[in-house]
Amino acid sequence: MDFDRWHQGWCLGAEKCESPNFGPRPANAQVDLIVVHSISLPPGKFGGQHVQQLFTNQLDWDAHPYFQTIRGLEVSAHFFIERTGRVWQFVSCHDRAWHAGVSQYRGRANCNDDSIGIELEGLEGETFEAAQYDSLAKLCLALGKQYPIAHVAGHEHIAPGRKKDPGPGFKWDVLQKNVAWPSQYFPEF
Ligand SMILES: [Zn+2]
16 A cells, blocks of 8 residues: 555545544644544444444434444544555545544644544554554655654643543554654654
8 A cells, every 4th residue: 555645635645535523723823733533333343334423424323222322423543554455545545534532742732633543454452563653654654754753742631631542452562663753753652
């Protein structure tokens, strides 16, 4: 996959699946943060299209008891990386996706304003696949050429106490080694 070809904030190496859940970034936003998340629907069930359906407001809330607990939720992320490493994009990186919620990091609040959200298909606390680390590193490196990325953090780091993803099963040292960015870019691990 070629992650280095972009058009208007869209990575041409990703499968495009446009979400209506986004807005403009504030003027002069410095997009310097990548936020790593984990998601699966229902939790622990991999494969299928439920995440894509959620991010495009197409999920059938009655299809599973868990979905009723998130009924009406309107969210998105810029990217979703399947267990196989396949990458989907839902929102242009020029725009503000709705993945972080109430959050604060590197002295700034409202991380949706100036971050890029990447969801890994997985269950928080559990492990992730080698193919996902590979795609994540390639995507991070490509993003680093498009935006002044200087921080990578988990949802758990930007919303501590409220969020726990991706959790202890995510290997920050593997990501750091794969992208070869300074350790100061990452949470302590
Ligand atoms: Zn999250």
